[in-house]
Amino acid sequence: MKPSDRNITTALRRHGYKLTPQRCAVVHAITSSQDHLTPTAIFEKVSQNHPGIGLVTVYRTLKLLAELELICELHTGGNCPSYTAGTSHHHHHLVCSGCGKVVDFASPRLIEHNVVELEGRLSRESGFRIDDHLLEFTGLCQLCQKAPASSV
Amino acid sequence: MKPSDRNITTALRRHGYKLTPQRCAVVHAITSSQDHLTPTAIFEKVSQNHPGIGLVTVYRTLKLLAELELICELHTGGNCPSYTAGTSHHHHHLVCSGCGKVVDFASPRLIEHNVVELEGRLSRESGFRIDDHLLEFTGLCQLCQKAPASSV
DNA sequence: CTGTAACTGATAATACTTTTCAATTAGCAG
């Protein structure tokens, strides 16, 4: 088991969840890939080493891992989300509008650099031709700050 | 008809599409709201003044408008996209993780400011408690630059 | 006004995800 697998599985245990072979397999499928994978892709990957696993179990596990913020869930175009290792915090995306490929980048220097500088640097490093950028902040609006967890 | 409606409808005509009452109604529903609306919400809004319109037509119109980049399509959590007036270019989002509300902000000063400064400013202006940010660049990866439009 | 290609709406089909529930199993107590 890779160290990254272990981090996730022990976190599951710490939260009181059982460590089933199916869950381990899903975790491993995610951590062993650099790419963002759809639920179906993860299901197919897991099925190779773990035939008989249900797609339902994959969905359940992904939902659980995403809720615990042990993996990163991404919604771009298309009509299904994709998942990758790592938390969603300070972890950013470079999305290809041609093939849908997603490359992640960490950006500790976001504090120092502005977006346009970063765009140039990323383009050089990744070979992407960058056409657009989207900046999205997540948080709680004024109303939801007052009414805690009512609609969550 | 509002000026913003007219911009969109004339653009449709310019592209060779017919200007049906249904299309105008969908356009109006979008431009007359500040919020990001789901296809179903748009359908319900349009149905008030235009009973009998089909949900299918709403979907088709949204897809068309988004392709022509006359409206902005957004995928966040949940399981359906939402649409709002304005193009997607340099137009950013503040998403409430409590109620799903989306506030847009334009950011011409993204060039001058770094993300952390911007976060502080937005938080003060909007009243949001900002917990996280996601920066997403869109473009074409090296392969897709070489093989134009093969998979688009 | 007329013809025609584009558009609409109903139905059906497809895709993705969640619910339900009986059978199984991880992990604890002894």
Next chain:
DNA sequence: CTGCTAATTGAAAAGTATTATCAGTTACAG
């Protein structure tokens, strides 16, 4: 190690979002 119990699994069904099909209708160029 053995048995217990609640959590988990997988199959089937249901639910939700979206797209395809197609006959009838309509915008608009001429």
